Amino acid sequence: MAMVCLSDFEAYAKKYLPKIAWDFFAAGADDCSTRDENILAYKRIHFRPRLLRDVSMMDIGTKILGTEISFPVGIAPTGFHQLAWPDGEKSTARAAKAMNTCYIASTYSTCTLEEISAAAPGGLRWFQLYIHRNRAVSQQLVQRAEALGFQGLVLTADLPYTGKRRDDVRNGFRLPPHMKLKNLEGAFEVCKMSPSFHSLLDPSVTWNDIYWLRSLTHLPIIIKGILTKEDAELAVRHGVQGIIVSNHGGRQLDGVPATIDALVEVVEAVQSRVEVYLDGGIRKGSDVLKALALGAKCVFIGRPALWGLAYKGEEGLQEVLRILQDEFRLSMALAGCASISEIGQHLVQFSKL
Amino acid sequence: MAMVCLSDFEAYAKKYLPKIAWDFFAAGADDCSTRDENILAYKRIHFRPRLLRDVSMMDIGTKILGTEISFPVGIAPTGFHQLAWPDGEKSTARAAKAMNTCYIASTYSTCTLEEISAAAPGGLRWFQLYIHRNRAVSQQLVQRAEALGFQGLVLTADLPYTGKRRDDVRNGFRLPPHMKLKNLEGAFEVCKMSPSFHSLLDPSVTWNDIYWLRSLTHLPIIIKGILTKEDAELAVRHGVQGIIVSNHGGRQLDGVPATIDALVEVVEAVQSRVEVYLDGGIRKGSDVLKALALGAKCVFIGRPALWGLAYKGEEGLQEVLRILQDEFRLSMALAGCASISEIGQHLVQFSKL
């Protein structure tokens, strides 16, 4: 079977992953409206391509928070990579490094931060953080990540409680006994994984906790989950360095807009004071181009990365990234852009449909 | 089979109820456009969730007409509960009381008002009234309800004649011989139940009859069926205490708007002079949140309550209510609201789709 586009990897993963793992990765909240909108919304955005520009020399590299990456697609934080591939997050780290892009490692990794670092020394990595009721746990994690050379701290802000993912409830989803949330071992008892493991998170977190985080680390702080101009403004005022427009892959509050629809509002509010990224619904290189045209500095992929892992671990994820890279480069060229700096809002129009 | 969300109860009821009963409960008028719109319309309303607010202490209680209920979801008036569960409306009354919310008992109950009262003493109940050609019948009912401690009178205003529900005509729907419209026994001969039983209702009722009703009782009067600002204004001027925006579950005039679409217009016209409620299409906690964001004080569920009864009587209905309660609390938290008072129109946007 030729792996030609990302949906080939999706089909493979659906076929070969254990149902409980596929369901967990695929899950959206409630009716999955937002999860599905994340993808459909791209179809309503049309390109205005420009012709006869010299696109013989394509430069698709960019920088995020000052660090160069080979193209504006990174790996969004997702949990439990061992559910997709035995080597888990170590494979993810290696693939991201091989492709010279950014990997945001999840708190809920099935490998330790130390293992992840050792698997791909020198790779660009950010660490994704939930704030636990026991703040010492979070503090330790931040400080371990910084010590290990992680270069950014991504605070997930849209999960005071876990969204209702019906299939996970039906399946009684929990990690198999041989997998662990290794970063949290010792910090507290987590062997009985269930959807309620999130109940260890602190739903009382507020904007002021950004100051607390700031006090713990020199790392830049990126906030993930922003969907409105009001929160974008608050994020900037509280001193974050970046914003990821995200709806948690449609897994939290069902009924929020597609991220690509929320992006414009956030970008306008932020006015270039901090970098804005996006995750959710990226399935083709042209989706990346649309997100950049609407103001994203970089996008991150969640489920497609897991499908790549499920296919062939590190190698499969590299294939996913390479396909996106090739498609993105081609889309840029066909739209008449030879470098990232030529991409702008003039490249797109919103469809009447 | 795990009962995870309301559609699980719907699937159960469709499978286990006699076809004639399922069809009666499910029926919409004509092409069922309005019935289906009631649900689809929610998908066009998107949330604007706010992050990093302290949602550790959630308070979802509210008041309707001054009485506290545990959350803003009550039981809409529907007929013939014995078609769903042998104990009929007695089970409904018990479940509503157990969940500390309001139950609007229908004129067309298969238990007497006395049986309903006795089944769950002290529960918050309103009585739903049709005005009969023989006004003495209606007067008796109102006075019985008031004497029994019902705390509100809900006048259904959208049924001068019964809507055309094709399946009921095809099925020749009528109550099984062992069930009775017990509240009307003695008042007139009703043993030959058929869709035409509604012909006992008075199609000449006008706004002036509100004054007549007022003269019969001290109970607050809530009018049900309003869909326009003009009628909302008339309702307020005629001294009602509440308005239920309703299209009778899409069972009357096919082609009227979804209730959630009509809500905004009514709320704007009413300007907080009376409380505004809504029924129709509520299937998830996030639907409740949308209705409250658009100005409803409380919503009422019709068919989902019947599915709960069909599943396990009182217990099944409690399960339905508890699921809605949990989903509503979670939706509020994920939208950044810790109490009902924080909900407002800023939480939603209408989708371009």
Place this chain on the structure above:
Amino acid sequence: MAMVCLSDFEAYAKKYLPKIAWDFFAAGADDCSTRDENILAYKRIHFRPRLLRDVSMMDIGTKILGTEISFPVGIAPTGFHQLAWPDGEKSTARAAKAMNTCYIASTYSTCTLEEISAAAPGGLRWFQLYIHRNRAVSQQLVQRAEALGFQGLVLTADLPYTGKRRDDVRNGFRLPPHMKLKNLEGAFEVCKMSPSFHSLLDPSVTWNDIYWLRSLTHLPIIIKGILTKEDAELAVRHGVQGIIVSNHGGRQLDGVPATIDALVEVVEAVQSRVEVYLDGGIRKGSDVLKALALGAKCVFIGRPALWGLAYKGEEGLQEVLRILQDEFRLSMALAGCASISEIGQHLVQFSKL
């Protein structure tokens, strides 16, 4: 099988008519977009129903061109009724008279005008006319119709050539040998019926021919096929007494708007100087109410009349009309109107969808 609504008759006709006849009646031009739009467009129009009006005494009678009819639904001109029922147009005439409404007999009838008149003496009938290349043929027809007591002349203006109905071409549609276009017998040779029989019509007809028609007869002239304000204005200026907004059931130019969508524009242009009617897509009583709310004085049904004939001839068509009548009366009542004069544009809104 209970015949509850018009689609029951459609299903019956599709099942029992010879395929070639069903295809001919069902045909739309090209992709049938307009044919299907005629129906879909009604779903985008929503009611604004008014409550608590005295609807105990319903009066649904109206007048067209001064003549009373029992309700605002007549029979549109369609050809070849013997394809649907052996008695053909005689049955149609009897049913229309029995229901006290208007029947527009087609030039392409399989009974003579004399047979039609004799079948239902005293019924309100208009005669539909195509203008033939041989004007004498048309003149004769007009004068026969007037002599027979037809009370209006309906000029079909949208068929200079026949639309392309793919199935008729595939089927090589022609009338069976035992059926004749009886009104045209003798006038010219028509035994070899084929889709090209329309080639006898004159594509050079212009507005000036209205004056010629006027010179032939004292009957009021109604023009059928108008879809724009420009042509509506021309029609009024050329002295017609009525306009039927029609797209020939979607059988002529595919891609023209649904008639209910074109109605508003025509009504506004006409400013009550002449009566405006509509055909196309009427399937329920509420469709009639929408058309009247948007300014139509009366609507006409085409295919549904044929389905009625196919079911049980005169009796079947009466059943179709009675269902529409009951549904229309009920819709009016549920919208809060007790008589036709209370219907107006305030009753509807166009849906955002």
Place this chain on the structure above:
Amino acid sequence: MAMVCLSDFEAYAKKYLPKIAWDFFAAGADDCSTRDENILAYKRIHFRPRLLRDVSMMDIGTKILGTEISFPVGIAPTGFHQLAWPDGEKSTARAAKAMNTCYIASTYSTCTLEEISAAAPGGLRWFQLYIHRNRAVSQQLVQRAEALGFQGLVLTADLPYTGKRRDDVRNGFRLPPHMKLKNLEGAFEVCKMSPSFHSLLDPSVTWNDIYWLRSLTHLPIIIKGILTKEDAELAVRHGVQGIIVSNHGGRQLDGVPATIDALVEVVEAVQSRVEVYLDGGIRKGSDVLKALALGAKCVFIGRPALWGLAYKGEEGLQEVLRILQDEFRLSMALAGCASISEIGQHLVQFSKL
């Protein structure tokens, strides 16, 4: 099987062509959104037909760049006609001449320009050009075409690189060994055809190369692929004689608008300074009429021509053209236009849908 409309030819071709050839012709880029939009977009444009105009004498002839053609539909450039019919482009040339319309021969023909010319002497033909990295190749082609009597030069501007057509990648599409890109033989080694054969094209081409082309030939230059007003303006300023609004049949950048949607913008920008044509999505005569109403001087068909060839070579393609011609003439007449000059924007409205 009666061939009644173009989709009959499509069905035939899908059934009888080798899968690899069908897939190549049918392919769109990525998700084929633009390919499909090309067709769907016509359904959103509604006619405003005018009645009672004398349409007895229809004149559907027009001129492009001063040359008369029998109706405003030509053959768009597509490659590899031998995949559809053994005689390849020779059949295409004969059919176009027989129907007295314009054939744009592709650089990627499987017959030489000389063979094409000899097959139908005196036919109106334009030559479609890609600019190769080796400019001498392109120069030779231009000069051969001019010497052979081709009357226009069509520069394809939207293919600096080939779009990603998933099925071609899966199929490992290449020409069968017995077919050759005959126009390029000798110029360079092309026997190993693969999707990458396009890599011989020069992605560094810019607007200045129009001047270079101009220096090579006296032929009028038509630029193909324009979708924006900005590029339309540049095209005019660089001295082209015509613009083909095209998205390469949806085969290049997926997500660009349907050509019929882009047409208005281009026509407005051009202000009649040069002729504007369109290709993409034409499947019926009424589509041609819509394109002309929105400002196109002529349209070109791509895939439908190949279906015609696949059906019966020259004869099949003539049948396709004749059907379009008949449908176009009929649509004009039904819209009230007797000649091309009567077609204008007043004939259409954009649907609210």
